[in-house]
Amino acid sequence: MNISIINDPFMQHAILATLLAGVVCPLIGVLVVTMRLSFIGVSLAHAAFAGALLGLILGVNSAIMALIFSVIAAGILGPLADRGDFSPDTAMGVMFTSALGLSFLFLSLIPGPETEALGLLWGGVLTVTQTELGFLAGVTLVTLLTLLLFYKEVCAVLFQREIAESTGIPATTIFYGILLFCGLAITSSLNIIGGMLVFCLIINPAAAAYQLTYRLSTMFGLSVLIGVLSGWLGLIFSCIFNLPTGALIIVTSSAFFLVTITFSPKRKVHFQTIPKDGNYG
Amino acid sequence: MSLILEIKNAWIRYPQKNALEDVSLRVEEREMLGIFGYNGAGKSTLLKVIIGLKRLDSGSVMVHGLQLTPRALLEIRRKTAYLPQCLDTDIRMPISAWDVAMMGRYGKIGLFKRPSRSDREFVRTVLRQVDADSYANTPFGMLSGGERQRVMIAHALAQEPRLLLMDEPTNSLDLNFTRNLGNIIREAHRRLQLTSIIVSHDAEFLSEICTRILLMRDGRITRNLLPDEFRDDRLVDRHFREALQ
Ligand SMILES: Nc1ncnc2c1ncn2[C@@H]1O[C@H](COP(=O)(O)OP(=O)(O)OP(=O)(O)O)[C@@H](O)[C@H]1O
Numbered sequence: 375m376n377i378s379i380i381n382d383p384f385m386q387h388a389i390l391a392t393l394l395a396g397v398v399c400p401l402i403g404v405l406v407v408t409m410r411l412s413f414i415g416v417s418l419a420h421a422a423f424a425g426a427l428l429g430l431i432l433g434v435n436s437a438i439m440a441l442i443f444s445v446i447a448a449g450i451l452g453p454l455a456d457r458g459d460f461s462p463d464t465a466m467g468v469m470f471t472s473a474l475g476l477s478f479l480f481l482s483l484i485p486g487p488e489t490e491a492l493g494l495l496w497g498g499v500l501t502v503t504q505t506e507l508g509f510l511a512g513v514t515l516v517t518l519l520t521l522l523l524f525y526k527e528v529c530a531v532l533f534q535r536e537i538a539e540s541t542g543i544p545a546t547t548i549f550y551g552i553l554l555f556c557g558l559a560i561t562s563s564l565n566i567i568g569g570m571l572v573f574c575l576i577i578n579p580a581a582a583a584y585q586l587t588y589r590l591s592t593m594f595g596l597s598v599l600i601g602v603l604s605g606w607l608g609l610i611f612s613c614i615f616n617l618p619t620g621a622l623i624i625v626t627s628s629a630f631f632l633v634t635i636t637f638s639p640k641r642k643v644h645f646q647t648i649p650k651d652g653n654y655g
Numbered sequence: 656m657s658l659i660l661e662i663k664n665a666w667i668r669y670p671q672k673n674a675l676e677d678v679s680l681r682v683e684e685r686e687m688l689g690i691f692g693y694n695g696a697g698k699s700t701l702l703k704v705i706i707g708l709k710r711l712d713s714g715s716v717m718v719h720g721l722q723l724t725p726r727a728l729l730e731i732r733r734k735t736a737y738l739p740q741c742l743d744t745d746i747r748m749p750i751s752a753w754d755v756a757m758m759g760r761y762g763k764i765g766l767f768k769r770p771s772r773s774d775r776e777f778v779r780t781v782l783r784q785v786d787a788d789s790y791a792n793t794p795f796g797m798l799s800g801g802e803r804q805r806v807m808i809a810h811a812l813a814q815e816p817r818l819l820l821m822d823e824p825t826n827s828l829d830l831n832f833t834r835n836l837g838n839i840i841r842e843a844h845r846r847l848q849l850t851s852i853i854v855s856h857d858a859e860f861l862s863e864i865c866t867r868i869l870l871m872r873d874g875r876i877t878r879n880l881l882p883d884e885f886r887d888d889r890l891v892d893r894h895f896r897e898a899l900q
């Protein structure tokens with residue numbers, strides 16, 4: 375690999391795109407991991423992917439279609455997870471597999487050469503356009519600002535929604551806000567990381583950070599650090615080995631996760647049984 | 656004295672049974688009301704209705720002079736603290752006991768603001784009150800059941816409520832601290848002109864601190880007793896014998 379590659383405008387875009395995706399996805403990931411919304415998140419990601427493909431078929435902006443699809447999915451799954459009086463597992467399983475089914479259907483319906491569709495599937499860091507980069511930058515900025523503005527309310531909701539609700543924090547609004555931002559992060563990183571992989575960049579860095587700390591602010595920081603490192607390392611590896619960047623970013627972030635669970639100070643807690651003393655547990 | 660809570664003909668119906676059946680209740684300011692009854696009698700349901708976590712199928716609730724509607728909910732909740740019966744949080748949650756106690760004040764602090772010095776001072780005081788200051792920086796998930804209960808009590812007190820709802824506050828508490836809790840609640844009553852409603856299976860605790868005790872059974876309030884009457888075992892016994900028939 376030649377170092378002068380850095381001067382290449384494609385490469386500069388790629389470095390910036392992986393940086394932004396490596397910030398925004400892991401930030402959302404902290405919320406998803408601590409609130410145990412992984413299954414909702416992955417369903418949103420697949421719905422967004424299906425939406426983007428439909429956009430390609432219909433010839434409309436695929437980012438907008440992806441966003442619409444993930445918002446619809448959030449609108450369906452949110453209330454199910456919200457209800458609390460029955461387990462939403464089944465409904466989410468149905469949602470998840472339906473989105474997957476739709477994606478395959480749309481893939482087969484795409485007219486002409488499938489390069490663009492494959493781009494969505496694998497992600498293409500080196501082909502990211504100025505508009506896409508602008509959208510991603512906007513989403514990252516808005517996510518950061520919103521998180522800073524509502525930090526304490528978000529913490530309360532992460533801790534326990536019902537209690538947050540009962541102290542006069544609009545926990546339900548915040549919950550749906552989180553799902554919306556999750557949809558935005560997914561949509562804006564979709565064609566960079568790849569439709570099938572984008573959710574990994576949300577969950578892996580946050581899950582790794584979760585293993586390392588008992589402080590929420592530290593967890594946000596570590597998660598972003600791991601996200602950005604995975605992004606850049608993935609990019610470097612993909613230049614060296616000439617392999618898809620998105621996949622390598624994910625593999626790198628998974629490696630981070632494996633390392634952290636091996637050395638996690640929480641490992642002991644992990645395997646402890648939860649006390650069932652009738653009060654808490 | 657003015658009315659702080661009024662519930663009229665409240666019903667909550669579930670497919671198997673009614674959790675509340677035509678419950679009416681008036682609570683005056685500064686009362687310390689106890690609620691006692693069998694498992695499944697509807698005690699927790701009643702508290703959740705007051706704080707707006709469960710919705711009535713029919714009937715009406717008025718708290719702090721406000722009709723309990725979605726619009727009034729935020730204001731009612733800011734003046735009302737609620738200690739839940741049980742709490743499920745992830746034991747590895749990256750949040751400390753201090754953070755949890757401080758969360759009680761978030762509604763009061765309001766949006767876009769950080770806890771001020773006086774907020775921190777207040778939280779420090781309540782944590783000391785419940786003897787939890789030694790583990791304030793410990794992750795909440797690492798605490799024992801009783802320690803968590805104390806932190807949750809601090810969370811409720813930190814809110815400086817006008818109305819305090821506690822669902823089995825003595826759960827997991829040791830004997831010594833159970834006695835302390837009575838004093839803490841009494842003290843808060845004096846300082847904050849508080850009204851409280853306490854659900855408990857601990858008859859001694861209730862008769863010690865409450866000014867009035869309701870017995871609940873099958874979703875109904877069936878008796879309204881003074882502490883002395885409540886201590887009189889026969890009355891309570893008869894209540895439960897009737898339940899068995
Ligand atoms: N979501 C629900 N669906 C169906 N039934 C419910 C629901 N929530 C509560 N119930 C029923 O309502 C009844 C009252 O429940 P509640 O939790 O108020 O009892 P409780 O008096 O607090 O009992 P305990 O002493 O065990 O805490 C119970 O029989 C319960 O099964």
Ligand SMILES: [Mg+2]
Nearest residue numbers: 698699700740
């Ligand atoms: Mg109960």
